[in-house]
Amino acid sequence: MRLRKELRGGVTVISLDGRLDSETAPGVQQDLQGLFPEDGLVVLDLSETRYMSSAGLRVLLLVYRQAQRGEVRLALTGLAPDVRAIMEATGFLGFFTVVESVEEGVEALTV
Amino acid sequence: MTILEPIDAYPTRRIAGYPVRAGRSLPFGATRVPGGVNFSVYSNHATSVTLVLYREGEAEPMAELPFPESFRVGSVHAMTVFGLDVERLEYGYRVDGPRLPWQGHRFDPDAVLSDPYARMLTGHGPYRHRSRVALDDFDWEEDRAPHLPHEDLVIYELHVRGFTRHPSSGVSAPGTYAGLVEKIPYLRELGVNCVELMPVSEFDETDNVFTGVNYWGYSPVGFFAPKASYAATGREHMQVDEFKHLVKELHKAGIEVLLDVVFNHTAEGDERGPSISFKGLDNATYYMLTPDGHYYNFSGTGNTLNCNHPVVRGFVLDCLRYWAAECHVDGFRFDLAAILGRGADGGPLHNPPLLESLAYDPILRDRKLIAEAWDAAGLYQVGSFPHYSRWSEWNGRYRDTVRRHLKGDLGVTGELATRMVGSPDMYSRRGTAATVNFVTSHDGFTLRDLVSYDHKHNEANGEGNRDGDDNGNSWNCGQEGETDDPAVLALRARQQRNALLILLASRGVPMLLAGDEIGRTQLGNNNAYCHDGPLTWLDWRLREENADLFRFTRRAIAFRRAHPVLRGGSPGSVHWHGVRAWSPDWSAHSRVLAATFDGGGDDCVYVATNSHWESHTLELPEPPRGQTWHLFADTAAAPPMDAFEPGSEPPLANQSQLTVGPRSVAILVTH
Structure with missing residues (x-):
């Protein structure tokens, strides 16, 4: 699992490339915290996330909650259809702001 | 705040290459603990127990870890294994002990058994009985049980797969818990406030010598494990999350969830059946056996769970507490519950300890307990089930009386009156909450078939039409089966409405069979347990075709809810x-x-x-x-x-x- 961070007009975009499962989850959780800004908008781009397990979803939710407690506003984008279906069936989807693109994310988070 | 690591979160030795330490006996089953997984399993007659670990999907184990003698407390073997990837792990137990069937012992160290406490089973494929470790955290947010008074319930009995499996259901994940979530608006529109789910814990879908299909699910394999094949996410092993999400969403809609639970037997059959779990773990404890070690068969399926044995009692209680406390389930309907009142020798007990424990259990205190108060060996306890002022009963006499009245039998009027006011001849001390009234259930004709067939038509079940109930008190209204005779059809339409109206205007708890509100048929099959197909799946096109019947049923439910006097009173x-x-x-x-x-x-x-x-x-x-x-x-x-x-x-x-x-x-x- 590789994490990339870039700034796109004031928004921190973090891409997660690879598998997010029980093996990679603890590392990803730690790395994400390191990449998070103090405040502002963060979009997690999952379009290169090839596999998302049960533990992976839990990491996403934990990170999301952490962001909510701080000054960071966070959205997900790039959900593959199968990941989206899993999140929908298990109720995880309902916890997140999910957007179609980074641009839409900026809009959704700044409203 | 600094959270200290537990001081025992490190291994003390290695077994089969894996770092381990003596585990904790409680809780039973496989539990994630810091750094590892705690495995705890008990058997009163085993001489040795080995933990067998697999990488998921692989034929051969990746390791076998015998429990050292020092890891045993009483008959409980417990070990914490560190460094396991639980998402790719499958496990089971190899258990040895006496091979003396005439004394009840059927240990077989060649078999790898599933954990009776497993929260998940693989559920499909060649290794479907292997156990898995569940991630048991779930965000319930502010979930609260609707806590509806018994008599205010309108129960809707449904089969999770059959309810949305038909292509006409239009849901994105047909035949699953998630599919059912998509139909919650339909349930709301109909007005029911409680669903009773036919068995949703792991069962053997192939357990049937005639057709090779067991659709209903009265063939338990894993009592703690929500059925993986009912989950859209079963392949990803997220059935526990998906099931909990279903309960949470139903609660949000004000709908309670009852589970049909089958503690009277297992899928292991008699001496000819497979050794999946209990048989190899401690046969003499889990099953009612004759003095020479054969299986008593009060369930009609080959074996009978020895549910008043103190150990089995504890198991049943642990299981129900799990569903109630961890999965927020609102109550249970106990299949063939008369068996739960039998002792180890099969005799009915005056004060069955299991039933008493369930009645007084602190976790179950507010949960509905409903007995199917008979069994397959002639013990019929409708009205006399040991109830401790807690248990309700499926009122089979209500069903029979209303059916006889509908077809015009003479001499029924007096009894009908008694049934319509809550059967006080049987339940006067307990009140109307004690009787679950119904005209149809999964077991027997659908409502449309009840008024369309004089005789059962079970040929497709492979038993020469000998299976199923012969005394269904049905009447075909003039012609057997499908017809286009308008007079017959009009009478059938009326008879269905008559049944629904009497049911919804009777005191007690009404239960509807899913699909009856839109005229579901099984073509006269009154024992369709063995068909997983269009015969048993709900065809949602009937919603349009029988829109009149749906509207009628919806209004009858709404009328009942508007009139407390129909639900109880002096x-x-x-x-x-x-x-x-x-x-x-x-x-x-x-x-x-x-x-x-x-x-x-x-x-x-x-x-x-x-x-x-x-x-x-x-x-x-x-x-x-x-x-x-x-x-x-x-x-x-x-x-x-x-x-x-x-x-x-x-x-x-x-x-x-x-x-x-x-x-x-x-x-x-x-x-």
Whole structure:
């Protein structure tokens, strides 16, 4: 699992490339915290996330909650259809702001 | 705040290459702990137990870890194994002990057994009985059980797969928990406030020598494990999350969730059956055995769970507590519950410890406990089930009486009256909450088939039509099976409405069979346990085709919910009538019965049923408190005039008489 961070007009975009499962989850959780800004908008781009397990979803939710407690506003984008279906069936989807693109994310988070 | 690592989160030795330490006996099963997984399993007669670990999907184990003698407390073997990837882990137990079947012991160290406490089983494929470790955290947010009073329930019995599996269901994940979530708006529209799910814990879908299919699920394999093949996410092993999400969403909609649980037997059959878990773990403890070690068969399936044995009792209690506390389930319907009152030798107990424990358990205190109060060996306890003022019962006598009345049997009127006010002959001390009234259930004809077939048509079940109940009290209304005769069809439509109206105007807890509100048929098959296909799946096109019946049912449910007097009250609030007001005809030749249920205010309802093939004009009692009679429903009227929206019932032109048509039911209300 590789994490990339870039700034796109004031928004921190973090891409997660690879598998997010029980093996990679603890590392990803730690790395994400390191990449998070103090405040502002963060979009997690999952379009290169090839596999998302049960533990992976839990990491996403934990990170999301952490962001909510701080000054960071966070959205997900790039959900593959199968990941989206899993999140929908298990109720995880309902916890997140999910957007179609980074641009839409900026809009959704700044409203 | 700094969270300290637990001081015992490190291994003390290695077994088969894996770092381990002596585990904790409690809780039983496999539990994630810091750094590892705690495995705890018990057997009173085993001489050795080995933990068998697999990488998921692989034929051969990646390791076998015998439990050292020092890791045993009593008969409980517990070990914490560190460094396991639980998402790719499957496990089981190899258990050795005496091979003395005549003494009840059937240990077989060649078999790898599933963990009876497993929260997940693989559920499919060649290794479907292997156990898996679940991530058991779930964000329930502010989930609260609806906590509906018993008598306010309108139960809807459904099969999770069959409810949305048909392509016409239009859901994104047909046949799953997630699919059911998508149908919650339908349940809300219908007005039911409680679903009773046919077995959803892991069962053997192939357990059937005739067709190779067991669809219903009364063939348990894993009592703690929600069925993986009912989960859209089963392949990703997220069935626990998906099931919990279903419960959470139903609760949000104000709908309670009851589970049909099968603690009377397992899928392991008799001496010819497979060794999946209990048989190899401690056969003599888990099963009722004859003195020479054969299986008692009170369940009709080969074996009988020895549920009043102290160990098995504890197991059942642990399991129900899990579903109630961890999965927020609101209650249980116990399949063949009379067996739960039998002792180790099969004899009925006066004070069955299992039933008593469940009745007084702190976690289960507010959960519904409903007994199917009979078994397959002739123990029939409807009205006499050991209830501890807690248990309700499926009222089989209600079903039989209403069915006999509907087909016009003589000599039923008096008993019908008793059934309609909560069967006080059986439940006067317990009140109307004790009786679950129903006309149809999964077991038997659907409502449409009840009025379309005189005889069962079970040929497709592979037993030469010998299986299934022969005394269904059904009547085909003139022609057997499908017909286009308009007169027969009209009568059938009326008879279905008659049944629904009597059921929803009776005191006690009504239960509907899913699909009856839109005329589901099984083509006369009254024992469709072995068909996983269009015969048993709900065809949602019926929603349009029988929109009239749906609307009628919806209004009848809404009417019941608007009138507390139909759900309970003192015996003095019911007055009986016949053709003459205040003069019920209890004689054997009477086919007419009428009653006023008067709860005061606007809550006064007049119900009249006529199972005669001619119409009868009934003298109406004076409406109380200067009000007037309004017509809520008349099954003799053509839709949509067969029932009105509760609250908007039109006034009756003639306030002193009501003509009830041939084989019809009418309901009036005062305003």
